[in-house]
Amino acid sequence: MSDDDERGPYRVVDDPVEPTAEPIGEIVLDGTAVSLRPGETVAAAMLAAGRVGWDDGRGAVFCGIGVCYGCLVTVNDTPSIRACRYVARPGDVVTTAGHGGTR
Amino acid sequence: MIPTRAADVVVVGAGAAGLHAAVQAADGGASVLLLDADVRPGGQYHRQLPVEFGAVRPERAHHEQPAAADLIARLARHRRVTQRQQVTVWAAEPRVGGGALLHLADVSSGRAVNAGVIAAPRVVLATGAYDRTLPFPGSELPGVYTPGAARALLQGARIVPGRRVLVAGTGPFLLPVAAGLIEAGARLAGVLEANHTRGWVRRPRAMALAPEKVAEAARYTATLTRHRTRVRAGRAVVAVEGDGRVQTATVAKLKPDWTIVPGSEKTIETDAVVVGYGFVPQLELALALGCDTEPGPDGSPVVAVDDAQLTSRPGVYAAGELTGVGGAVLAAAEGALAGLATALDLGTLGERGHAARASAWQGARARYRRFADALAAVYPVPDGWQSWLADDTVVCRCERVRYGALRDAVESGATALGTVCAATGCGQGRCQGRSCGTAVAGLTATLSGVDGPAELPDPLALSVRPVDTPIPLGELADDPDRPE
Ligand SMILES: Cc1cc2nc3c(=O)[nH]c(=O)nc-3n(C[C@H](O)[C@H](O)[C@H](O)COP(=O)(O)OP(=O)(O)OC[C@H]3O[C@@H](n4cnc5c(N)ncnc54)[C@H](O)[C@@H]3O)c2cc1C
Numbered sequence: 001m002s003d004d005d006e007r008g009p010y011r012v013v014d015d016p017v018e019p020t021a022e023p024i025g026e027i028v029l030d031g032t033a034v035s036l037r038p039g040e041t042v043a044a045a046m047l048a049a050g051r052v053g054w055d056d057g058r059g060a061v062f063c064g065i066g067v068c069y070g071c072l073v074t075v076n077d078t079p080s081i082r083a084c085r086y087v088a089r090p091g092d093v094v095t096t097a098g099h100g101g102t103r
Numbered sequence: 104m105i106p107t108r109a110a111d112v113v114v115v116g117a118g119a120a121g122l123h124a125a126v127q128a129a130d131g132g133a134s135v136l137l138l139d140a141d142v143r144p145g146g147q148y149h150r151q152l153p154v155e156f157g158a159v160r161p162e163r164a165h166h167e168q169p170a171a172a173d174l175i176a177r178l179a180r181h182r183r184v185t186q187r188q189q190v191t192v193w194a195a196e197p198r199v200g201g202g203a204l205l206h207l208a209d210v211s212s213g214r215a216v217n218a219g220v221i222a223a224p225r226v227v228l229a230t231g232a233y234d235r236t237l238p239f240p241g242s243e244l245p246g247v248y249t250p251g252a253a254r255a256l257l258q259g260a261r262i263v264p265g266r267r268v269l270v271a272g273t274g275p276f277l278l279p280v281a282a283g284l285i286e287a288g289a290r291l292a293g294v295l296e297a298n299h300t301r302g303w304v305r306r307p308r309a310m311a312l313a314p315e316k317v318a319e320a321a322r323y324t325a326t327l328t329r330h331r332t333r334v335r336a337g338r339a340v341v342a343v344e345g346d347g348r349v350q351t352a353t354v355a356k357l358k359p360d361w362t363i364v365p366g367s368e369k370t371i372e373t374d375a376v377v378v379g380y381g382f383v384p385q386l387e388l389a390l391a392l393g394c395d396t397e398p399g400p401d402g403s404p405v406v407a408v409d410d411a412q413l414t415s416r417p418g419v420y421a422a423g424e425l426t427g428v429g430g431a432v433l434a435a436a437e438g439a440l441a442g443l444a445t446a447l448d449l450g451t452l453g454e455r456g457h458a459a460r461a462s463a464w465q466g467a468r469a470r471y472r473r474f475a476d477a478l479a480a481v482y483p484v485p486d487g488w489q490s491w492l493a494d495d496t497v498v499c500r501c502e503r504v505r506y507g508a509l510r511d512a513v514e515s516g517a518t519a520l521g522t523v524c525a526a527t528g529c530g531q532g533r534c535q536g537r538s539c540g541t542a543v544a545g546l547t548a549t550l551s552g553v554d555g556p557a558e559l560p561d562p563l564a565l566s567v568r569p570v571d572t573p574i575p576l577g578e579l580a581d582d583p584d585r586p587e
């Protein structure tokens with residue numbers, strides 16, 4: 001799903017921590033299905049799918065720990081969710097401001 | 104509503120400091136409620152992988168992960184400890200008779216939802232710190248991350264932020280971030296330390312104070328060396344460029360005052376820039392409770408505490424990064440001592456027992472406080488970074504306030520920080536100045552010719568916030584459909 005394989009974030013390959021978990025399903029990100037691993041935040045799922053910036057670049061993960069409010073998205077119709085703080089559930093519908101969501 | 108009495112001791116924050124405070128207080132006989140805003144306990148340094156990952160070798164994410172996991176598991180089993188994650192203490196007020204009334208919010212939905220008020224006869228504030236960021240041209244572009252974000256993504260989700268990651272800024276805590284990325288198989292475009300230091304590891308006095316940290320740094324350096332990467336000192340990322348996201352970075356050599364060595368700029372390709380300039384302690388709750396502050400190791404304000412980690416307010420203790428940034432060992436020692444002090448105060452731990460348990464922690468605390476001072480001296484933040492900015496450089500990320508607008512405001516007479524913020528919108532956005540506070544205060548001091556502390560501007564003025572996490576009023580009434 002990454003729009004450019006030579007750039008951007010990715011999940012660690014041949015991970016030395018040897019994770020055994022399989023993806024637990026998908027979330028819908030601006031209309032596109034994106035795979036989800038257990039325990040991961042919306043921000044992690046978005047980055048793993050290559051979504052680095054949204055809302056004309058105003059949306060992006062920056063601090064990663066809930067301080068900067070740069071990562072706001074709409075989840076299941078609730079606006080202004082910090083993507084880096086919210087643990088995603090399969091089936092969650094995530095909408096960014098550029099696609100009808102609200103910061 | 105009369106707030107319920109939660110426990111003998113309430114610990115706010117489950118990082119190194121809070122975890123040790125909770126375990127020592129509970130072992131000392133106190134009932135403990137441990138509250139933490141994050142998804143999992145551990146804080147910044149002891150960040151845990153989700154258990155659901157089923158990692159067979161979690162110690163490979165970080166060598167201290169198993170020790171932290173043991174501590175967390177011990178707390179989970181402790182019959183006197185109640186633990187709640189994804190709960191933010193969003194405001195605090197002094198309680199008659201000591202301690203605090205704590206206003207809680209449940210943040211598991213990604214937003215803060217009011218979760219009532221509890222009374223804490225003794226409270227240990229262990230809220231830690233977040234990355235100090237400085238603006239530079241392009242720093243608002245997607246693809247720029249704090250070291251804390253890189254660490255959270257890697258240690259919490261096993262995600263590498265880019266294919267050619269550039270790590271930059273100042274301080275010893277850039278090293279574990281760079282080493283962690285390499286160990287996860289990432290390619291680094293460079294590791295840049297803005298100060299001209301060869302590192303504290305070469306300072307014999309600092310080494311003697313902190314043998315654990317010397318060993319740790321040696322380990323990170325070895326990882327870098329094995330992968331033919333080395334830290335290049337006296338260099339910084341002074342701009343990033345890209346169409347909608349970071350594509351290139353301008354790196355430059357710096358003079359000791361951090362102005363650019365003319366002609367030294369080079370453009371390098373990168374898709375993720377991880378940049379941080381130390382840490383800002385989270386003082387909100389301590390300030391709300393009226394705790395005295397004092398200049399910390401780097402000159403910026405920290406909570407003042409006595410030998411027992413007691414603040415100037417009765418029943419209010421503080422431990423970890425908010426009393427001065429000094430790393431995980433110091434945070435643990437301070438937390439343990441705060442926890443022991445609460446049990447002594449409660450009377451479940453006698454003087455003798457307290458003295459016996461406290462002495463080793465006191466030794467570690469003393470050593471690491473001196474180490475923290477040494478670190479601050481080796482990694483200052485001189486204000487030459489201000490010369491990297493252009494008129495259109497975004498200074499406040501939330502409100503997109505540019506450097507030119509800030510300068511205009513000061514030139515038309517605004518010199519007090521509050522006036523500048525009101526005139527420009529800096530610090531008025533959702534983050535309430537947490538991201539831009541250091542920069543705006545420093546720029547205002549320079550532009551207005553007011554002599555602040557020479558090296559670090561005083562972000563205190565921006566940290567006095569009544570509410571820790573902004574909670575829309577609608578939500579306080581539990582109204583999920585509040586208008587934007
Ligand atoms: C990128 C990075 C790298 C680092 N590397 C190292 C290293 O290699 N070695 C080292 O010794 N140190 C390192 N540190 C420093 C590290 O932050 C400290 O050593 C250690 O984590 C401090 O522990 P603490 O308990 O004081 O705070 P933290 O670990 O920050 O924990 C604070 C906790 O409090 C919670 N909290 C904050 N406010 C509230 C609130 N209002 N309500 C509820 N909960 C709240 C937070 O969610 C967090 O879980 C690093 C830090 C960072 C960011």
Ligand code: FES
Pocket residue numbers: 060061062063064065066067068069070071072082083084085
């Ligand atoms: S990335 Fe800063 S709040 Fe989510």
